[in-house]
Amino acid sequence: DTEVTQTPKHLVMGMTNKKSLKCEQHMGHRAMYWYKQKAKKPPELMFVYSYEKLSINESVPSRFSPECPNSSLLNLHLHALQPEDSALYLCASSQTGTNQETQYFGPGTRLLVL
Amino acid sequence: QKEVEQNSGPLSVPEGAIASLNCTYSDRGSQSFFWYRQYSGKSPELIMSIYSNGDKEDGRFTAQLNKASQYVSLLIRDSQPSDSATYLCAVHGSGNTGKLIFGQGTTLQVKP
Numbered sequence: 001d002t003e004v005t006q007t008p009k010h011l012v013m014g015m016t017n018k019k020s021l022k023c024e025q026h027m028g029h030r031a032m033y034w035y036k037q038k039a040k041k042p043p044e045l046m047f048v049y050s051y052e053k054l055s056i057n058e059s060v061p062s063r064f065s066p067e068c069p070n071s072s073l074l075n076l077h078l079h080a081l082q083p084e085d086s087a088l089y090l091c092a093s094s095q096t097g098t099n100q101e102t103q104y105f106g107p108g109t110r111l112l113v114l
Numbered sequence: 115q116k117e118v119e120q121n122s123g124p125l126s127v128p129e130g131a132i133a134s135l136n137c138t139y140s141d142r143g144s145q146s147f148f149w150y151r152q153y154s155g156k157s158p159e160l161i162m163s164i165y166s167n168g169d170k171e172d173g174r175f176t177a178q179l180n181k182a183s184q185y186v187s188l189l190i191r192d193s194q195p196s197d198s199a200t201y202l203c204a205v206h207g208s209g210n211t212g213k214l215i216f217g218q219g220t221t222l223q224v225k226p
Contacts, residue, residue: 042202042216090157099206100146105157
């Protein structure tokens with residue numbers, strides 16, 4: 001089963017709201033990723049968790065706060081976002097977070113910030 | 115110079131033809147290479163991975179890697195309208211961080 005699930009599928013939020021995106025995988029993977037993708041652009045890496053520890057933060061603004069409660073779950077907490085943060089947010093997982101591994105993507109959450 | 119470069123297209127081919135998608139990368143230490151397909155509004159889906167020089171075939175898809183030329187390509191034989199999508203080339207950097215670097219993607223249009 002190579003499935004990564006994400007909820008919600010769509011999210012509309014105001015600039016003062018607080019919301020969370022959720023990601024779950026049941027492949028026994030120990031690395032999970034958050035990407036942001038704008039229209040007609042490739043995915044941009046935001047965060048990497050390996051063995052539930054944050055291993056990469058690509059200088060993402062603090063209004064995005066990741067959390068990895070356990071090896072199967074990954075959250076992205078959103079607060080005081082800007083309209084330019086509207087994008088498709090993708091979660092991915094891989095075995096341990098090293099090279100040579102395939103990353104499997106979830107279906108994404110399409111976020112609109114008003 | 116971008117780390118992973120692809121021609122953005124669109125690349126237009128007739129149904130049944132061979133589509134050839136190309137990608138170059140700048141990090142000579144890169145060891146693993148991936149092709150993802152992304153339909154409009156959907157998430158990337160893995161098509162092929164390749165790690166060694168030469169060709170790797172899977173059904174209608176063939177990935178080709180030439181590390182000396184820092185070049186990776188994807189051939190799609192007997193192209194179908196359902197192959198119309200954006201194809202993303204992705205490369206792991208030489209540091210063992212698992213970080214994937216994506217090209218801008220090539221849009222393929224297969225015309226019936």
